[in-house]
Amino acid sequence: MSEDAVKIPQALGGVGGWFDDRFHGARGLRVLMRKVFPDHWSFMLGEIALWSFVILLLTGTYLAMFFVPSTNQVIYHGSYVKLDGIRMSEAYQSTLNISFDIRGGLLIRQIHHWAADLFMVAIMAHMLRVFFTGAYRKPREVNWLIGIVLFTLGMLEGLFGYSLPDDQLSGAGLRIFEGVLQGIPIVGTYLAFFLFGGAFPGNSIVPRMYIIHVLLIPGLILALITAHLFIMFHQKHTQMPQYGNTERNVAGQPFWPYFMLKGQAWFFFIFGCLVVLSTFAQINPIWLYGPYTPLAISSASQPDWYMGILEGSLRIMPSWEINFLGHTLTMSVLIPFVLPLGIIFTGAALWPFFEQWATGDKREHHINDRPRNAPVRTGTGVAAICFYGVLWAEGANDVLADKLDVPLYTITWIARIAIFVVPIGAYFVTKRICLGLQKHDSSMLTHGVEIGIIRQLPDGAFVEEERPLTEVERAKIDSKKVPLALPGPGEPDENGVPAPGSRGVMGWARGVANRAFTETVAVPDGHGNGHGHEAIEGEGEHAAVGAGDSGEGGEHGAGDH
Amino acid sequence: MSELEEPARRHRKVGTPSPTPSAVDTQTEEEASSVEAAERQSLDPPDKKHAQNAERLVAALFLLAFVAGCGFIAAYVGLEVGSSATPAGANVVDAVFRSNLALGLSLAVALLALGTGSMIWVRHLTPDIEIEEERHELRSSPADRAAFQHEFAEGAAITQVTKRPLLRRTLLIAGAPLALAPLVLLRDLGPLPGTSLRHTVWRKGLRAVTLGGLNPLRPGDFQPGSMITVIPEGFQDNDDALAKAGVILIKFEPGQLNFPDRYQGSTLVASMNWTIDNTIVAYSKICTHVGCPVALYEETTHHILCPCHQSTFDATNGAWVIFGPAARPLPQLPLMLDSDGYLAAASDFTQPVGPSFWERG
Numbered sequence: 001m002s003e004d005a006v007k008i009p010q011a012l013g014g015v016g017g018w019f020d021d022r023f024h025g026a027r028g029l030r031v032l033m034r035k036v037f038p039d040h041w042s043f044m045l046g047e048i049a050l051w052s053f054v055i056l057l058l059t060g061t062y063l064a065m066f067f068v069p070s071t072n073q074v075i076y077h078g079s080y081v082k083l084d085g086i087r088m089s090e091a092y093q094s095t096l097n098i099s100f101d102i103r104g105g106l107l108i109r110q111i112h113h114w115a116a117d118l119f120m121v122a123i124m125a126h127m128l129r130v131f132f133t134g135a136y137r138k139p140r141e142v143n144w145l146i147g148i149v150l151f152t153l154g155m156l157e158g159l160f161g162y163s164l165p166d167d168q169l170s171g172a173g174l175r176i177f178e179g180v181l182q183g184i185p186i187v188g189t190y191l192a193f194f195l196f197g198g199a200f201p202g203n204s205i206v207p208r209m210y211i212i213h214v215l216l217i218p219g220l221i222l223a224l225i226t227a228h229l230f231i232m233f234h235q236k237h238t239q240m241p242q243y244g245n246t247e248r249n250v251a252g253q254p255f256w257p258y259f260m261l262k263g264q265a266w267f268f269f270i271f272g273c274l275v276v277l278s279t280f281a282q283i284n285p286i287w288l289y290g291p292y293t294p295l296a297i298s299s300a301s302q303p304d305w306y307m308g309i310l311e312g313s314l315r316i317m318p319s320w321e322i323n324f325l326g327h328t329l330t331m332s333v334l335i336p337f338v339l340p341l342g343i344i345f346t347g348a349a350l351w352p353f354f355e356q357w358a359t360g361d362k363r364e365h366h367i368n369d370r371p372r373n374a375p376v377r378t379g380t381g382v383a384a385i386c387f388y389g390v391l392w393a394e395g396a397n398d399v400l401a402d403k404l405d406v407p408l409y410t411i412t413w414i415a416r417i418a419i420f421v422v423p424i425g426a427y428f429v430t431k432r433i434c435l436g437l438q439k440h441d442s443s444m445l446t447h448g449v450e451i452g453i454i455r456q457l458p459d460g461a462f463v464e465e466e467r468p469l470t471e472v473e474r475a476k477i478d479s480k481k482v483p484l485a486l487p488g489p490g491e492p493d494e495n496g497v498p499a500p501g502s503r504g505v506m507g508w509a510r511g512v513a514n515r516a517f518t519e520t521v522a523v524p525d526g527h528g529n530g531h532g533h534e535a536i537e538g539e540g541e542h543a544a545v546g547a548g549d550s551g552e553g554g555e556h557g558a559g560d561h
Numbered sequence: 562m563s564e565l566e567e568p569a570r571r572h573r574k575v576g577t578p579s580p581t582p583s584a585v586d587t588q589t590e591e592e593a594s595s596v597e598a599a600e601r602q603s604l605d606p607p608d609k610k611h612a613q614n615a616e617r618l619v620a621a622l623f624l625l626a627f628v629a630g631c632g633f634i635a636a637y638v639g640l641e642v643g644s645s646a647t648p649a650g651a652n653v654v655d656a657v658f659r660s661n662l663a664l665g666l667s668l669a670v671a672l673l674a675l676g677t678g679s680m681i682w683v684r685h686l687t688p689d690i691e692i693e694e695e696r697h698e699l700r701s702s703p704a705d706r707a708a709f710q711h712e713f714a715e716g717a718a719i720t721q722v723t724k725r726p727l728l729r730r731t732l733l734i735a736g737a738p739l740a741l742a743p744l745v746l747l748r749d750l751g752p753l754p755g756t757s758l759r760h761t762v763w764r765k766g767l768r769a770v771t772l773g774g775l776n777p778l779r780p781g782d783f784q785p786g787s788m789i790t791v792i793p794e795g796f797q798d799n800d801d802a803l804a805k806a807g808v809i810l811i812k813f814e815p816g817q818l819n820f821p822d823r824y825q826g827s828t829l830v831a832s833m834n835w836t837i838d839n840t841i842v843a844y845s846k847i848c849t850h851v852g853c854p855v856a857l858y859e860e861t862t863h864h865i866l867c868p869c870h871q872s873t874f875d876a877t878n879g880a881w882v883i884f885g886p887a888a889r890p891l892p893q894l895p896l897m898l899d900s901d902g903y904l905a906a907a908s909d910f911t912q913p914v915g916p917s918f919w920e921r922g
Contacts, residue, residue, distance in 0.1 A: 006604070036694045073798070079644040079653040087798065100653055101643035106661050107668070139699050172853060175804075176869060179851025179916035182758075189754040189918045197751045199758075199801050200852070204751070236696055251693040258690075261683035268676030272669050279665025294804035295772060295790055295846060297854045299868040314851065314886060315870045321888030321917060330917035332886040333851060366696055398871065408871060409884055 033256035038239035042129045044266060048122035051270045052115045053225065059112040060214065066102060068094035069210035071166060071203045080287050088166075088291030091206045095165040095286055110278035116158050117283075118274060120306040123151050131348070131381050133368035135238045137361075141352045143231045146224050148349050152341075153221050155306050160213040162284065162304055166206055169284075171292030173303055175200065176314070183333035185324075201294060238368050241479030243472040247366050300398050309388055312395030313340045316415050340391055344384060351380075358513035359483035372441070373480040375434035376516045382430040383423035390418045438521035441477045444469060445523060482520045486510065606688050615685035622678035629671035636663035754920070759913045761793075761806040763906040766899055768794040769808060769843070777903040778810070780837055785812045788858035788865070790846060793906070805914055807846035807854060808894050809865070810904070811876050815840055817863070820879050823890070835895035835907060843894040843904075844880045845914040848872055850887035852916045865891070888917065 020026050037043075070090040076083050078093065079100040098105040127147055130136050136144035159177070163170040178200045181192040197204025239245045239252070253259065277283075289298070303311055313336030320331040355377065356362060371378040393400065394415040401408040448466040455463055469477070486502065488511050493499040502511060606612040640660040641647055647656050701709075717723050768777050769791035783789060789810045796802040820834045836842045844865070846854050853869035858876070864883070865874040872887030874880040880891035892914050895907035913921055 034692070034694075036692055079642075081644075081653070100657050101645075103637050103640070103642055103660055104664050106657055107664050110661075172869065175853060176851045179853075182916045182918040183851070185919050187919075189758060189920060193752060193754045194747065194750040200804050201800050202751075235699065236694070248696050249693050250696050251691060253690065254692055258683060258687065261679055261687070265676050265679030265683060268672045268679060270676075272672030272676055275665055275669040275672060279662060279669055294800050295792070295807040295854050297856045297868055299857060301868060311870075317886045319872075319882055319886055319888045323922075326922055327919050328917045328921040329919075330888060332888050333917070336886070364698060398868070412871065412884075 033254065035233070035255040035259075036236070036250050036252045037255060037259045038237050038245075038250060038252040040240050042133075043237065045122055045126040045129055047263065047266055048270055049119055049126055050225065050229075051267045052119035052122055052274075053221065054267070055115045055271055055274060056112060056119060057218065059108050059115065060218075062108050063098065063105075063112055064214055066094060066098045066105065067091070067164070067210075069164065069207045071201070071206045083287065083290070086291060089206065091164060091166040092286070092291040095167070099287060107275075107278055110283050111274050113162070113283045114274050114277045114281075116161060117304060117306075118270075120151070120154050120158065120304075123147070123154060124306075127151065127348070128381065128385070131351075132371045132378060133238070133240075134365065134374055134377060135368050136352045137365040138352075138356070139235055139364050140231075140238070143228055143235075144352055145349055146228045146231075148345055150221060150224050150228070152345060153217055153224070157213060157217040157221065158304055158306055160209040160217070163209055164206060164213060165284075165286045166292050167286040168289040168292050168296060168298065169286075169301055171201070171294075172297050172301055173307070174205065175294070180314075180333055180337050183330045183337070185327070185329060185334075201292070236366070238366050241367050241370060241476055243475035245367060245475075247364070250366070300402070302396055302399070305392075308392045308395035309340060310336065310395075312391035312393065312397070312415070313337070315397055316391065316394045316412060316419060318416070340387070344388060347384070351377075354513075355517070358510060359517050360486050360514070361483050367479060369481070370476070370479065372434040372437040373482075373520075375431040375438075375519065378434050379427040379431040383427040386426040387419065387423040390415055390422055394419075435519070435521055438480070441480070442521050442523055445474070445477060449473075478523075480520075480523065483514070483517050485518045486514045604688065606686055612686055615681055619678045619682050619686065622674045622681070626671045626674035626678065629667045629674060632667035633664060633671065636660065636667055640664075754918075758915070758918060758921075761909055761914060762796055762799075762802045763793055763806055763808075763894060763909045765897075765908050766905050768899060768903050768905045769810065770794045770797075772797075772807075777901075779902050780812075780841055780898070780904065783810075783812055785814050785840070786860050787812070790854075790856075791843075791904075804852075805847060808843050809846045809855065809858070810841060810843050811858070811863075812841045813863075813877065817877050818842060819877065823879060823881060835893055837896050837898065837904065841896065841904070842876070843896050843906075844874075844876070844891040845894065845910060846891075847915040848887055849882075849889040849891060849914075850885070850916065855891065 016026075068090045072090045073087055074090055074093055076086050076088050076093055076096070078084075078096055080096055083096070095109075098109055100106070130144065130147070159173070163174050163177075178192050178196060181195065182188045184191060192200070195205065195208065196202045197208070236250045237252075239250060245251055290296075302308070314333070317332045317336045320335070322329045322331060369377075371381075394412065397411045397415065398408060400406070401411050404411075448468040450464045451467050453465040455465055457463060487493045487499050488502065491498065491502065493502075499507075606615075640656070640663055642653070642657045642660050644653050647653060700706075722729055770777050770793075772790040772792055775794075775797055777794065778789070778791070791808050791810050792803055793806050796806065815838075818834075818836060818839055844855075846856075848855050848867040848869065850867065850870055850872050853867050855865050855867045855872070855874065857866040857868055858864070859866065863876040865876050865880065866872075867885070867887070870886050872885030873883050874887070874891055875883050880893065882888065882890060892910045892912050894910055897905055897907040899905040
């Protein structure tokens with residue numbers, strides 16, 4: 001920028017010059033300042049997680065100054081008179097002191113807890129956004145995997161964090177955790193004894209969880225977030241399918257000053273909302289739970305929300321234990337522990353590679369998909385949400401039974417059936433809805449938008465007037481890309497011989513998956529797909545007017561005529 | 562991807578950074594003249610009046626944040642918490658909640674005012690400039706890849722590692738025990754489980770006392786219907802012992818209890834009748850699922866319910882599992898009356914209590 005438009009402050013020249021003499025930063029920083037960040041409301045979800053993490057670090061450091069990670073038993077004579085004379089651990093006592101004797105201690109504790117819950121909510125919402133828009137596709141698979149690891153680390157970090165105060169509620173959670181560990185074949189009892197330093201509860205678990213909670217896992221999370229952001233920065237953010245956005249550009253506002261200001265605003269806003277929650281919505285009132293004793297429990301105990309799926313998995317499972325060569329295999333613990341989260345996390349981790357395999361699509365993707373344009377993916381995502389949701393709700397089956405006035409066992413039986421029926425049903429319903437929306441898009445291209453003016457024709461009929469789509473509206477619909485149809489089993493590929501990948505059981509499976517992925521509602525000729533390079537008209541019931549020949553190597557309808 | 566037909570662009574192309582540093586300079590100079598004229602005007606928001614209003618609003622919000630921030634400090638100084646700082650007889654909990662409300666409210670107002678002010682600032686006080694960068698395929702050029710591979714191989718050759726397998730193998734051998742060392746160090750994290758999971762502190766003649774009052778019990782001290790939690794006498798402060806040795810006592814009317822033979826595979830798991838007078842029975846309080854205390858007892862149905870995962874045991878029927886994930890009945894503690902007529906254990910549990918584990922058999 002020229003000097004007459006912008007006055008360059010003296011300090012920038014002086015101090016900046018001093019640093020530039022030493023670090024050669026001007027060129028690099030300039031590129032950084034001009035870095036483009038595409039704008040969409042859903043791109044802020046990951047940022048919520050980032051700022052929550054920053055708030056967690058700040059509040060956690062403060063709490064660590066006062067918390068005593070020890071299970072040494074003391075008799076309480078502190079400010080909270082209702083627990084006067086009660087035996088408790090130093091961990092619990094120091095948490096009471098943070099809450100009752102340190103000004104702002106309760107507020108910071110509650111902010112820390114709310115921020116942890118928000119951190120996990122934000123990661124999950126962000127992951128769903130990434131999944132449903134296909135933003136995990138090449139070249140972003142590694143960042144997708146990092147995200148999954150971050151979510152699991154967050155679960156563990158949260159579990160250890162809320163267990164630290166050694167209160168009755170979290171102690172019950174730890175007991176369950178220890179019981180589950182014991183159930184692991186071969187190494188289970190050793191794992192439990194090594195982690196707890198002997199039999200449950202022992203005197204080692206609180207200091208061990210503490211160091212894991214304040215150093216090990218946060219360090220890992222911080223490193224992975226850094227990698228996550230660097231990769232995002234290096235690969236450049238995806239952008240939404242809209243007018244002017246292409247696979248070859250990235251459009252939006254530059255980091256300096258726009259994103260800087262917006263990020264600042266967003267940080268204060270999230271922090272402010274967390275403080276509002278912490279002021280008005282009490283969370284984890286450990287003084288009401290009392291110190292942990294191994295023989296007491298409160299009914300309707302619920303863990304924090306992100307552990308609810310494990311709790312629900314344990315509750316939904318029918319009784320099942322087998323004797324394997326003289327050893328006990330407790331399936332009613334192992335299956336809930338391994339299977340549901342295993343399905344979700346392993347499935348999520350493998351999905352990008354499964355999709356590549358099924359579609360044969362090895363290209364880079366920087367324009368996000370509209371969820372309707374990827375019916376298999378969207379259906380699978382909704383099925384996963386339902387699977388998670390049923391287990392999550394089952395984790396509160398006693399609360400549901402109480403509130404809905406339905407017998408407890410009935411709720412569990414409904415969940416046992418729903419866990420199979422609902423996800424499968426949701427998949428097919430969602431897929432149909434996606435195809436229906438595609439059909440709507442297709443008719444928008446052929447007929448345009450109804451504008452609300454009804455006209456009577458000379459013969460008495462009524463018609464509604466329509467206007468053609470604007471360029472901007474059309475660009476969004478035209479963003480649809482349908483994967484190429486792969487040659488079926490034994491069918492010749494473009495080289496005239498059966499593709500090696502189409503043989504055998506895997507070839508057959510790939511063919512089935514490929515047919516599902518390529519099912520689409522055709523975009524009519526002449527309104528083709530702006531990025532039609534890869535468009536392929538669907539076959540069968542959903543082919544609309546102008547369905548073309550899919551036999552020409554899968555390329556059809558290129559260009560915006 | 563290369564032959565995409567791109568729709569007309571709505572974005573102005575400004576100062577596109579290019580991958581190679583040298584290109585940045587040339588590009589900037591080339592574009593400088595054409596771009597700067599446009600940019601000079603757009604540095605200010607288009608509507609001056611609107612901008613002035615926005616500025617006032619943002620300034621007001623920042624002032625509000627200032628006031629609220631001062632309020633936070635005032636609340637910290639002014640509102641004491643804790644029994645040592647509050648007057649005798651004052652409600653400490655109320656004082657904490659008052660302080661929490663004042664601190665939280667002032668901090669929230671300050672932060673939200675700052676956030677809202679910043680948002681209005683960027684939305685209404687800055688011109689809406691969008692720029693566009695080119696996106697390049699991420700894969701390096703074949704030449705770069707080849708050069709990298711060449712240099713890497715060259716480096717490896719210089720180290721001789723490719724030519725001297727002896728070096729390679731001895732290095733691997735050297736590393737192996739060191740890689741195991743951290744695992745070895747973990748050994749002393751805890752004792753080996755051994756047979757400790759099979760035993761509790763109960764032994765013949767050890768009295769059962771109530772959990773709260775530590776009172777020993779005679780059979781006539783409590784009525785049919787209720788469930789009482791008892792612990793081994795003298796272990797009330799030993800959480801490790803209690804975590805396994807907690808027991809529930811239930812008294813029935815004569816004739817209500819029965820103990821049919823129950824098998825799992827070929828193992829007899831329930832049939833033992835170690836009650837007092839066939840009316841008082843003692844079960845482990847530790848759920849056989851994952852170890853929660855089974856604390857709920859429904860008097861009319863004689864069901865013992867674990868509040869964690871709702872495993873339900875039939876108390877009249879050897880604590881047989883009738884619902885939920887637990888796979889085994891609650892182990893029964895053999896009971897006897899000691900010489901003073903108090904309830905005591907006749908022995909330790911005859912099977913491990915609590916969650917299943919691999920070595921349980």
